[in-house]
Amino acid sequence: MEVTILVQATDESFEILEKARERSKDVLDIAARLTSEAQSVQRKRVEAIFKGARQTKTEITRFTATFIILFGCWLLLSGHYDLFHISIGILCCGLVSHATHDLLFANPRAGDMRVIVKRFITYIPWLLYQIVLSNMHVARLALGPKNLIDPKIIEFKTKLESDISLVTLANSITLTPGTITLDIRDGVYYVHAVSKKTAEDLLTGEMEDRIAHIFMEADHVYVQDTLDMAPVFVALK
Amino acid sequence: MTGVNDMMTKQSDDVIVKTLSRLLIPFMQIYALYVIAHGHYSPGGGFQGGVILGASIILLVITYGLDNALRKMSEKLNTILCSTGVFIYAGIGVLCLILGGNFLDYAELDQILHVGIAQARSLGILGVEVGVGVTVMAAMISIFLDIATGGLPSKEKNIQGKRA
Numbered sequence: 412m413e414v415t416i417l418v419q420a421t422d423e424s425f426e427i428l429e430k431a432r433e434r435s436k437d438v439l440d441i442a443a444r445l446t447s448e449a450q451s452v453q454r455k456r457v458e459a460i461f462k463g464a465r466q467t468k469t470e471i472t473r474f475t476a477t478f479i480i481l482f483g484c485w486l487l488l489s490g491h492y493d494l495f496h497i498s499i500g501i502l503c504c505g506l507v508s509h510a511t512h513d514l515l516f517a518n519p520r521a522g523d524m525r526v527i528v529k530r531f532i533t534y535i536p537w538l539l540y541q542i543v544l545s546n547m548h549v550a551r552l553a554l555g556p557k558n559l560i561d562p563k564i565i566e567f568k569t570k571l572e573s574d575i576s577l578v579t580l581a582n583s584i585t586l587t588p589g590t591i592t593l594d595i596r597d598g599v600y601y602v603h604a605v606s607k608k609t610a611e612d613l614l615t616g617e618m619e620d621r622i623a624h625i626f627m628e629a630d631h632v633y634v635q636d637t638l639d640m641a642p643v644f645v646a647l648k
Numbered sequence: 649m650t651g652v653n654d655m656m657t658k659q660s661d662d663v664i665v666k667t668l669s670r671l672l673i674p675f676m677q678i679y680a681l682y683v684i685a686h687g688h689y690s691p692g693g694g695f696q697g698g699v700i701l702g703a704s705i706i707l708l709v710i711t712y713g714l715d716n717a718l719r720k721m722s723e724k725l726n727t728i729l730c731s732t733g734v735f736i737y738a739g740i741g742v743l744c745l746i747l748g749g750n751f752l753d754y755a756e757l758d759q760i761l762h763v764g765i766a767q768a769r770s771l772g773i774l775g776v777e778v779g780v781g782v783t784v785m786a787a788m789i790s791i792f793l794d795i796a797t798g799g800l801p802s803k804e805k806n807i808q809g810k811r812a
Binding site: 477480481484485488489491496499500503504506507508510511514515517574575577578581582592594595 | 662663664666667668670671673674675677678679681682685686689720
């Protein structure tokens with residue numbers, strides 16, 4: 412009799428223990444899940460804060476850059492440098508750069524803006540020289556005795572990628588007498604050339620190389636880039 | 649009419665036109681504000697500056713499509729600006745009337761500005777020109793938008809970004 416009671420009691424105690432273990436497991440599971448959820452929420456919040464900070468930072472940089480450029484433009488135009496006109500200028504530049512800061516710098520690449528500006532300025536004299544050369548060529552075509560005029564439309568595929576470099580190349584081609592950019596479609600230029608020589612000059616691709624160099628196109632390793640880097644290496648040594 | 653609408657909501661697919669207008673629009677706008685602000689020293693003034701400002705927005709519509717442009721300059725904001733300009737103009741005129749002069753008699757503004765009669769006239773003209781400029785810009789844009797949308801009631805489905 413006592414033995415059966417004892418066995419029953421043991422059984423019951425085992426059952427209770429089992430239940431307690433299961434419940435504690437559940438509790439632990441829930442706790443673990445809650446912690447992980449809380450962690451992920453917190454991580455997301457921190458990430459959002461960082462992302463938001465980065466976004467506002469780029470926006471502030473864009474705004475300031477646009478403001479400085481526009482204010483320089485305003486000072487050039489205005490010609491009245493008293494307090495009243497300059498404060499109107501600051502107001503107007505603030506308004507315009509608030510409205511258009513995402514237009515002037517639509518896809519800025521941080522850090523290399525100064526290099527791009529420097530290289531672009533050194534590109535202009537070369538472009539002017541090319542314009543003078545092809546001016547003389549076109550004058551010879553028009554005034555010379557032989558009829559060398561052979562107009563045609565040439566196509567070439569470009570390695571340039573960004574909008575701004577495509578536009579710079581297109582406008583450089585149009586500025587040079589004898590050639591006119593008609594269209595850019597899917598990275599292919601359609602250019603009208605007035606004679607064989609202008610077309611050949613264009614197809615050598617020197618202008619394209621130089622523009623790729625200015626805007627640091629990714630797939631374009633240029634000797635000049637290495638030369639530009641040389642002083643840095645010397646300084647590191 | 650639907651053909652016109654399709655054309656206006658579509659963006660230009662020419663990379664040259666898009667990039668150059670993107671770079672030019674801020675300078676157009678700053679030039680327009682310069683023309684308005686220096687109207688009493690050099691040729692120009694409210695109307696001319698307002699037209700240039702309106703043209704910059706119209707260029708945005710032509711190159712980036714109606715949807716994108718209206719996100720910057722909604723028709724509601726445009727209407728508000730249109731009446732704000734008239735309010736500035738008439739407000740300055742009526743203020744002169746209240747201060748005891750004729751309508752738009754800027755000399756009376758000296759009573760509240762305390763800067764001397766000549767300076768008060770100059771500031772009054774500047775204020776009126778700002779009003780004219782804002783109204784002319786808004787009117788130009790709204791005329792263009794009416795033509796572009798074929799005069800249909802505003803394309804709210806496009807503006808609110810449900811489709812875009």
